[in-house]
Amino acid sequence: MKVLMDLCVVPIGVGVSVSEYIAACQRVLKEASLKHEMHMYGTNIEGEWDEVMAAVKKCHEVIHKMGAPRISSTIKLGTRTDRNQTMEDKIRSVQQKLA
Amino acid sequence: MKVLMDLCVVPIGVGVSVSEYIAACQRVLKEASLKHEMHMYGTNIEGEWDEVMAAVKKCHEVIHKMGAPRISSTIKLGTRTDRNQTMEDKIRSVQQKLA
Amino acid sequence: MKVLMDLCVVPIGVGVSVSEYIAACQRVLKEASLKHEMHMYGTNIEGEWDEVMAAVKKCHEVIHKMGAPRISSTIKLGTRTDRNQTMEDKIRSVQQKLA
Amino acid sequence: MKVLMDLCVVPIGVGVSVSEYIAACQRVLKEASLKHEMHMYGTNIEGEWDEVMAAVKKCHEVIHKMGAPRISSTIKLGTRTDRNQTMEDKIRSVQQKLA
Numbered sequence: 063m064k065v066l067m068d069l070c071v072v073p074i075g076v077g078v079s080v081s082e083y084i085a086a087c088q089r090v091l092k093e094a095s096l097k098h099e100m101h102m103y104g105t106n107i108e109g110e111w112d113e114v115m116a117a118v119k120k121c122h123e124v125i126h127k128m129g130a131p132r133i134s135s136t137i138k139l140g141t142r143t144d145r146n147q148t149m150e151d152k153i154r155s156v157q158q159k160l161a
Numbered sequence: 162m163k164v165l166m167d168l169c170v171v172p173i174g175v176g177v178s179v180s181e182y183i184a185a186c187q188r189v190l191k192e193a194s195l196k197h198e199m200h201m202y203g204t205n206i207e208g209e210w211d212e213v214m215a216a217v218k219k220c221h222e223v224i225h226k227m228g229a230p231r232i233s234s235t236i237k238l239g240t241r242t243d244r245n246q247t248m249e250d251k252i253r254s255v256q257q258k259l260a
Numbered sequence: 261m262k263v264l265m266d267l268c269v270v271p272i273g274v275g276v277s278v279s280e281y282i283a284a285c286q287r288v289l290k291e292a293s294l295k296h297e298m299h300m301y302g303t304n305i306e307g308e309w310d311e312v313m314a315a316v317k318k319c320h321e322v323i324h325k326m327g328a329p330r331i332s333s334t335i336k337l338g339t340r341t342d343r344n345q346t347m348e349d350k351i352r353s354v355q356q357k358l359a
Numbered sequence: 360m361k362v363l364m365d366l367c368v369v370p371i372g373v374g375v376s377v378s379e380y381i382a383a384c385q386r387v388l389k390e391a392s393l394k395h396e397m398h399m400y401g402t403n404i405e406g407e408w409d410e411v412m413a414a415v416k417k418c419h420e421v422i423h424k425m426g427a428p429r430i431s432s433t434i435k436l437g438t439r440t441d442r443n444q445t446m447e448d449k450i451r452s453v454q455q456k457l458a
Contacts, residue, residue, distance in 0.1 A: 261416070261419065261420065273441070309416055313412050313416075317360070317408055317412075320360065320408075320438050321360065324438065324440045329439055329440050329441035330438070330440075330441065331436075331437065331438050331439070332435065332436070332437045333435070333436040333437075334435055334436075335432075335433070335434040335435075335436060336431065336432070336433055336434075337415075337419075337430075337431070337432040337433075337434060338429070338431045338432075339419050339423065339429070339430050340428055340430070341423045341428050341429075342372070342428035342429065
């Protein structure tokens with residue numbers, strides 16, 4: 063089962079600046095060779111369910127190891143059986159309606 | 162790694178009434194023997210990361226099998242290393258501040 | 261326009277324990293006389309769009325005034341035009357499918 | 360109070376393809392002259408709280424008028440008092456850690 067995800071990880075208890083933790087999570091996604099694209103309030107990820115979920119778990123593990131005692135993530139998760147849809151397909155179908 | 166989750170599954174393409182799909186997901190959680198509590202806009206779940214995530218995957222699989230071609234879930238996901246915290250602990254600590 | 265909301269406010273930069281901030285937000289909802297029900301990972305709210313949104317804004321303002329320099333909230337927001345649905349209706353329609 | 364938002368609107372009861380509704384919401388944001396950037400699973404928005412929230416309400420109203428009987432949106436909402444932060448600042452601070 064393929065999944066399109068939007069992942070937003072919020073480390074708690076490490077002060078107001080959290081960018082180094084977000085950067086560590088980006089490295090996890092890159093090392094997992096998962097297609098991903100960061101935006102201002104999260105990261106879009108595309109891949110097989112198990113691989114994407116393994117990366118999310120590793121993000122939590124790595125950020126805890128860096129010293130964050132608490133993490134609250136918000137995840138949006140899309141699956142579909144009617145057709146195979148990539149990140150690019152999804153954006154394109156809206157842009158075609160806007161043209 | 163233990164996780165506290167809030168899971169909200171939205172089936173798309175099956176009309177405006179989605180309660181039978183939500184009910185199917187409740188059955189998945191029950192069969193998985195996961196501690197869970199439904200509220201008006203999702204379900205709180207407590208358990209080991211892998212077991213909770215396996216149940217989320219099964220919810221998507223079961224709802225697709227029921228005929229929903231598309232699902233968009235929103236998940237909140239909390240982990241912490243400083244202490245073990247249950248669903249009840251979390252609510253109690255707010256209620257104590259309100260008393 | 262009526263709205264059913266699930267509100268989860270996460271204060272950042274105030275350490276690992278955030279329950280006093282959540283409690284302050286509960287007080288805002290109570291003072292606004294909005295129907296609301298706290299759960300383990302957020303608070304369900306029912307009311308008119310403008311009143312509910314005014315309360316969300318006040319939660320952010322109050323929590324900042326308490327000293328939290330940064331807040332990241334996750335909100336789920338449901339509106340419908342086909343029928344009037346309360347918090348209780350929504351839970352009941354799932355429970356009927358489970359019975 | 361300035362806000363950085365990630366808005367994801369899901370129309371329910373209009374079939375599996377929802378891109379025309381998302382496009383309508385993009386037009387609302389453009390007409391409101393709000394800084395915004397669509398990604399694969401939502402749209403980042405930056406602006407004053409009241410203006411951004413007015414646009415979110417208008418998105419719901421417009422999508423209902425187009426015929427969608429039900430909408431479930433997921434919103435992430437960030438405010439901070441320690442400093443003024445733009446969408447670009449937020450991405451840049453992560454990218455600097457990755458460099």
